[in-house]
Amino acid sequence: xxxxxxxxxxxxxxxxxxxxGNAVPAHTHTLxxxxxxxxxxxxxxxxxxxxxESEPADYLYKVLSxxxxxxxxxxxxxxxxxxFHFPGDIFGLETGGVHLFSAEGTTNVNVIVVRRSSVxxxxxxxxxxxxELWSFTAKELNRSRDHIMLLIKNAQERVAAFLLEMxxxxxxxxxxxxxxxxxxxxxxxxxxxTVSRTLTQLEDAATIELPSSRRIVLRNRRALVEMNA
Amino acid sequence: xxxxxxxxxxxxxxxxxxxxGNAVPAHTHTLxxxxxxxxxxxxxxxxxxxxxESEPADYLYKVLSxxxxxxxxxxxxxxxxxxFHFPGDIFGLETGGVHLFSAEGTTNVNVIVVRRSSVxxxxxxxxxxxxELWSFTAKELNRSRDHIMLLIKNAQERVAAFLLEMxxxxxxxxxxxxxxxxxxxxxxxxxxxTVSRTLTQLEDAATIELPSSRRIVLRNRRALVEMNA
DNA sequence: CGGCGCCTTGAACCAAGTCAAGCTCTGTGG
DNA sequence: CCACAGAGCTTGACTTGGTTCAAGGCGCCG
Numbered sequence: 001x002x003x004x005x006x007x008x009x010x011x012x013x014x015x016x017x018x019x020x021g022n023a024v025p026a027h028t029h030t031l032x033x034x035x036x037x038x039x040x041x042x043x044x045x046x047x048x049x050x051x052x053e054s055e056p057a058d059y060l061y062k063v064l065s066x067x068x069x070x071x072x073x074x075x076x077x078x079x080x081x082x083x084f085h086f087p088g089d090i091f092g093l094e095t096g097g098v099h100l101f102s103a104e105g106t107t108n109v110n111v112i113v114v115r116r117s118s119v120x121x122x123x124x125x126x127x128x129x130x131x132e133l134w135s136f137t138a139k140e141l142n143r144s145r146d147h148i149m150l151l152i153k154n155a156q157e158r159v160a161a162f163l164l165e166m167x168x169x170x171x172x173x174x175x176x177x178x179x180x181x182x183x184x185x186x187x188x189x190x191x192x193x194t195v196s197r198t199l200t201q202l203e204d205a206a207t208i209e210l211p212s213s214r215r216i217v218l219r220n221r222r223a224l225v226e227m228n229a
Numbered sequence: 230x231x232x233x234x235x236x237x238x239x240x241x242x243x244x245x246x247x248x249x250g251n252a253v254p255a256h257t258h259t260l261x262x263x264x265x266x267x268x269x270x271x272x273x274x275x276x277x278x279x280x281x282e283s284e285p286a287d288y289l290y291k292v293l294s295x296x297x298x299x300x301x302x303x304x305x306x307x308x309x310x311x312x313f314h315f316p317g318d319i320f321g322l323e324t325g326g327v328h329l330f331s332a333e334g335t336t337n338v339n340v341i342v343v344r345r346s347s348v349x350x351x352x353x354x355x356x357x358x359x360x361e362l363w364s365f366t367a368k369e370l371n372r373s374r375d376h377i378m379l380l381i382k383n384a385q386e387r388v389a390a391f392l393l394e395m396x397x398x399x400x401x402x403x404x405x406x407x408x409x410x411x412x413x414x415x416x417x418x419x420x421x422x423t424v425s426r427t428l429t430q431l432e433d434a435a436t437i438e439l440p441s442s443r444r445i446v447l448r449n450r451r452a453l454v455e456m457n458a
Numbered sequence: 459c460g461g462c463g464c465c466t467t468g469a470a471c472c473a474a475g476t477c478a479a480g481c482t483c484t485g486t487g488g
Numbered sequence: 489c490c491a492c493a494g495a496g497c498t499t500g501a502c503t504t505g506g507t508t509c510a511a512g513g514c515g516c517c518g
Contacts (some may be wrong), residue, residue, distance in 0.1 A: 072378060074458040080381050082374060095367035100374065130359050137366045138324035144373040145311060145329065149301060151380040152309050152418045155474065181497060189381045194474055196498055212483085213497055229303040384506065410465065423506055425466055442465060442514090 031132040032090065034122060035062050039114035050092070050103040050111070057094040059113050063087050066109030067178040070101040071186065081187040083143065084179060086169060090136065093119075106179040151189050153229055158188040159198040160227035163208065163216065173218040181213070260361040261319065263351060264291050268343035279321070279332040279340070286323040288342050292316050295338030296407040299330040300415065310416040312372065313408060315398060319365065322348075335408040380418050382458055387417040388427040389456035392437065392445065402447040410442070 039062065044050050050061065053072060061068075068085040070092075082101055085091045092103060093116075123130045150161055162184060166175045177184070181192040188195065199216075202208045207224060209217040218224065268291065273279050279290065282301060290297075297314040299321075311330055314320045321332060322345075352359045379390055391413060395404045406413070410421040417424065428445075431437045436453060438446040447453065 072374075074378070074382075076458050078381060078458070080378055082377065095364045096371075100371060124356060127353060127356075127359070130356070130363070134359070134363045134366060135324045137363060137370060141366060141370040141373060142325075142329060144370060144377065145301075147377055148311065148373065148380065149303070149309055151377065152307060153303075191475060192497075193476080193499085197474095200498070229305050229307070409463095420507060421465075422467085422508080426506090429466075 029126075029128050031129060031136060032062065032088070034129065035060075035090065035114050035119070036112055038118050038122070039112035041110060042113050043108065043110050044105050046105050046108050048104060050105070050109075051099050053099060053102045055099050056097055057092065057099045058097075058116050060090060060092040060094075060116055060119065061103070062112040062114070063089050063091070064110040064112060066105050066107040068103055068109055068111075069106050069179065069183055069187075070103045072101050079186045080189065081183060082147070084183075084187065086178075093137070095137075106183055155188075155190055155194050155198050156201070157227050157229055158190060159184075159195060159202070160224040162188055163202075163218065164221070164224050164228070166216075167218055167221070173221070175216045175218070177214045177216060258355075258357050260358060260365060261291065261317070263358065264289075264319065264343050264348070265341055267347045267351070268341035270339060271342050272337065272339050273334050275334050275337050277333060279334070279338075280328050282328060282331045284328050285326055286321065286328045287326075287345050289319060289321040289323075289345055289348065290332070291341040291343070292318050292320070293339040293341060295334050295336040297332055297338055297340075298335050298408065298412055298416075299332045301330050308415045309418065310412060311376070313412075313416065315407075322366070324366075335412055384417075384419055384423050384427050385430070386456050386458055387419060388413075388424060388431065389453040391417055392431075392447065393450070393453050393457070395445075396447055396450070402450070404445045404447070406443045406445065 041064065050068065051057070051059070063085050065087055068089075068091060069081050070083050070085065071079050071081045073079045083091070084106070092099065094100065097116075119133070123133050150158055153161070163175070166177065167173070170176075179187075181195050185192045185195045190198075199208070199210060202224075203210050205223070207218075207220045209219055211217065270293065279297065280286070280288070292314050294316055297318075297320060298310050299312050299314065300308050300310045302308045312320070313335070321328065323329065326345075348362070352362050379387055382390070392404070395406065396402070399405075408416075410424050414421045414424045419427075428437070428439060431453075432439050434452070436447075436449045438448055440446065
């Protein structure tokens with residue numbers, strides 16, 4: 001069991017303080033934008049569960065700040081992180097009424113919490129939104145399938161893919177990682193030792209620089225891309 | 230490169246012979262049922278490509294008979310099978326206009342071919358269908374995520390999970406596998422040798438019987454379930 | 459009944475995991 | 489301001505599960 005830490009001034013797990021209700025604006029016509037208006041803001045401390053596997057999926061979430069990990073734990077304790085969610089990302093949406101993953105911040109996080117029923121209602125009224133909802137789920141599916149391709153690769157290829165994925169979200173070559181080595185390992189299906197060693201190797205090969213453990217500078221992107229089988 | 234075989238009396242890859250058009254019945258109200266009526270039947274020989282990765286996704290498919298594998302190949306030749314599709318299953322549906330996987334029969338297959346545009350049109354007219362389409366994609370997403378959990382397990386756990394998955398589709402304990410060891414290996418992210426050895430181990434442990442290589446009898450389901458971490 | 463895929467088995471090897479220190483950064487209290 | 493404690497990260501030595509390479513068996517179809 002890994003310890004989970006909790007900070008002052010951040011909520012522990014609870015239901016949203018105020019209810020966003022069904023007050024959907026007539027035609028926002030973007031899923032992400034509509035959610036913002038339908039939901040209530042909420043904060044969670046790093047490592048505090050936002051929702052748990054097999055809990056009713058009455059709410060979905062949009063990240064305002066911070067980073068969220070969604071994950072599953074096998075009976076013997078192995079943890080697999082399904083995805084990291086960054087500001088702007090939506091997570092926690094399920095068709096069935098139940099969450100199949102758990103979610104927590106890898107940092108302190110601010111989210112918008114939206115009632116699932118509000119979204120369902122909005123979508124029933126608005127074809128455009130319905131289509132967006134479908135696209136969103138399909139994109140998640142594609143991401144998940146990419147993740148599968150990741151998991152059949154070797155350690156170096158996985159780490160390279162991870163670095164490129166993280167680098168996609170920033171301009172420039174410096175990446176500030178908002179998660180621990182353990183999180184990276186559990187995302188890539190490796191151990192922290194292997195992740196650490198692989199990063200060191202990449203540094204030795206002058207492919208990356210590691211000014212600090214959470215900060216990585218891509219020196220040779222092409223080399224990383226070429227590792228992606 | 231693995232050889233692909235082609236039989237007489239079965240089509241090689243081509244576009245559908247006749248077009249199902251837009252003749253959607255007023256309110257069939259089941260996605261799968263509607264597709265049947267919208268589409269044209271077609272046959273493909275074992276190992277013949279039904280569609281290829283990065284081709285335009287103008288059609289989607291429903292399996293009538295036989296088994297289909299959808300897969301991706303990495304540049305170095307490693308193949309990952311994303312899913313097997315059995316009679317009744319829909320495959321080839323994409324939100325973007327492009328297939329991200331290839332598809333072929335692991336046996337000779339009969340499918341219904343449906344224009345993507347027809348489905349999109351039907352869904353725009355019918356909220357119920359739209360919702361079903363979303364649920365379908367979400368189910369695929371859940372399957373994909375389960376597949377990820379598979380890939381972090383050890384060989385025995387993967388094979389056990391595979392056997393249980395195959396057994397789900399039949400009544401009784403005898404399973405006739407419609408795919409080769411190579412297909413199983415590429416689905417589980419293992420080698421054929423490891424799959425073969427693991428099956429032998431399970432037979433030695435009296436968990437299964439192997440009357441022939443394609444026929445497997447589950448002798449001790451509980452043992453298989455317990456392997457599923 | 460002969461040949462060719464497909465499958466199984468064996469032996470050697472290797473990439474990643476495990477176990478065990480030790481290091482580094484960060485925050486805390488003296 | 490510095491000493492200390494603890495968490496997180498790195499590194500080293502060793503082990504191991506699964507792959508690789510190689511050979512042989514089985515069964516199906518012509």
